[in-house]
């Protein structure tokens with residue numbers, strides 16, 4: 001069994017490497033690789049090189065702060081791990097599944113292989129990924145040099161952490177499945193475990209807070225010597241015993257020397273071994289769940305390759321009614337708008353995604369509200385309006401730059417259906433225009449809301465003389481008129497890139513690609529940014545020029561209108577040319593050849 | 597209805613179809629046969645205007661595909677070998693979308709009997725993800741037939757359908773041909789082709805080996821024997837081991 005597995009993994013790995021190297025003959029992969037390698041060289045490896053004298057001076061205080069930061073990060077990650085486990089107990093999968101790929105299921109599940117052997121197969125095959133990840137992390141992120149230890153010990157440390165967590169997740173899934181099968185008090189069990197976990201987290205938290213408070217009364221400022229604080233907390237007996245399991249797992253990673261490391265390795269491996277025993281001796285059904293999981297992952301992968309974003313919450317798509325009734329006659333563009341709005345609703349806004357967003361917004365409001373009101377009271381002045389303006393500006397920039405990457409319900413989303421689209425009796429430019437309408441409309445709507453908010457929030461005390469209500473409304477309306485064209489051009493960029501370089505585009509969509517894919521993505525990102533600047537900067541300059549040169553004669557309001565007219569002319573002609581060209585290219589586009 | 601003149605298609609330097617000419621008149625059903633990789637799918641995709649041909653001319657319902665693609669496409673329907681659907685549109689929404697694209701008036705009165713015939717009515721409000729492969733294929737067929745095309749291209753139309761589905765598909769193709777449509781279909785199921793097709797065209801490595809009515813082609817390869825099956829002809833024509 002294990003021999004077969006090793007054979008499968010090693011031959012696959014070898015063929016993958018061979019294929020990757022061969023691919024470098026194609027310029028798209030070669031350039032991608034070159035860019036990514038250069039990036040990593042300069043950003044990661046170069047920075048880890050010999051430190052400048054000033055940096056060495058700062059290192060002392062850096063180490064102190066770094067210690068606090070790592071302690072906080074570490075605590076946060078442990079908390080996340082506990083939450084992940086708790087989540088499994090709170091909402092166990094109907095049928096828990098282990099991660100197999102579809103071909104693995106096709107070949108192994110009907111094979112004369114015991115369930116335990118399958119579990120082994122799963123554990124060993126995840127070891128390949130874990131080993132690889134450990135080595136990669138340890139080699140690329142060598143920043144934490146102040147903690148001592150070497151790359152090798154840290155790689156092994158990572159391996160222990162990831163393996164233990166992987167085993168614990170699988171053990172929990174299998175145990176839950178077994179409990180569901182065998183125990184009539186499944187719910188009671190789960191409640192008990194969740195309560196125990198909550199009590200545990202609470203206890204750790206309380207003891208930690210108590211120690212921090214005690215330290216704060218001892219010293220003047222909490223942050224004077226953060227390292228000492230960390231040491232004090234970590235060495236307190238209560239805290240020590242409470243966090244013992246986590247210490248077992250983390251100790252090898254944090255070991256500062258070989259002796260330390262060797263001492264830490266024993267308990268860590270023992271703990272890992274216990275987990276292994278637990279997982280491999282829990283007999284439970286997992287086949288159906290694994291099949292469902294594999295299908296889900298394959299579907300997600302296919303969606304990625306089609307050019308869609310992964311669904312948040314990963315729930316199954318649901319049928320939804322059309323955004324508006326689609327009549328049978330009229331321009332075909334509207335049919336594409338209708339279709340893509342429909343897809344967007346199902347693809348981007350699953351109910352779980354909306355819940356997550358709502359929860360995040362609530363959390364942000366709850367935590368930011370007191371801070372804001374406190375600041376406002378202290379400064380006396382108006383703190384709120386610049387804050388709101390700042391936020392709207394940030395969201396607007398993100399919408400324009402990142403929106404086209406997220407809202408992919410356009411030509412890119414229909415890459416796999418290009419064949420059908422081309423049998424339609426519709427000219428290329430009309431297909432292009434129709435496909436771009438939906439994301440353009442959605443992005444524009446977001447920007448319109450932001451404009452309204454900004455117009456209302458700007459200068460509430462009326463300190464800026466020329467910003468009369470009339471000018472305010474005129475400016476908002478003019479900006480709103482320009483917005484759809486900006487969005488349309490932003491959507492044109494990635495779509496044209498896809499049609500021009502479908503091979504490139506396809507490559508950037510495939511998950512788990514190698515280093516060349518990272519480079520290709522970077523190139524795409526830069527191109528998008530360049531185009532945004534290329535489109536926006538000349539129009540903004542033109543607008544400013546018109547406003548400043550004419551407002552002396554016309555007044556602010558008419559000057560803004562005049563400037564808008566000029567900008568609209570520029571943007572509209574750019575859009576028309578872009579769409580026409582995209583349509584031309586799409587008509588010539590040959591999916592079967594170009595994406596090979 | 598369909599006139600193909602010296603059609604050629606190259607993938608890079610690889611020539612998948614060479615110098616292919618044939619025509620299909622209204623009421624004719626042309627069976628495109630050939631070994632795997634002979635170029636059947638490539639030919640059909642060129643005829644439907646999906647991929648640009650390297651050279652040659654194709655006229656569909658009197659319109660040159662290269663000169664006036666929109667008019668030509670208004671009259672044709674292409675059914676791919678793999679059913680491709682929009683993931684987030686239900687069965688009914690697919691039909692509504694296609695109706696708008698082709699400007700089909702009053703599509704509900706056409707669509708409902710079509711769904712009924714294809715036994716999709718009870719799945720009308722489900723997404724493609726919830727359909728079986730055969731059902732997806734039926735939905736593709738329903739979408740393609742909605743605008744009553746006069747020229748139809750089928751690439752392996754029968755794989756994945758249940759026996760009743762195959763029977764209905766054959767009947768439907770024959771009926772539409774009798775009503776004046778021109779049909780080209782590729783399939784490896786030769787005994788089924790024998791029942792449906794009026795003409796056959798045998799392709800081998802991108803080149804035409806034989807073309808004509810069923811009896812003409814069998815005469816060409818039967819060496820005077822009587823009652824030779826299409827399968828036997830196929831094997832002789834494409835140089836199979838027994839040939």
Ligand SMILES: Nc1ncnc2c1ncn2[C@@H]1O[C@H](COP(=O)(O)OP(=O)(O)OP(=O)(O)O)[C@@H](O)[C@H]1O
Pocket residue numbers: 592593596607610612630631632633634635636637638639
């Ligand atoms: N996108 C492509 N790029 C390069 N070569 C291709 C491409 N698509 C098809 N080919 C090649 O063109 C030839 C014809 O392929 P085609 O798909 O038309 O065959 P087919 O007759 O439909 O075969 P099958 O019976 O298997 O469906 C094959 O040799 C194939 O390898």
Ligand SMILES: [Mg+2]
Pocket residue numbers: 636637638677751
């Ligand atoms: Mg084929």
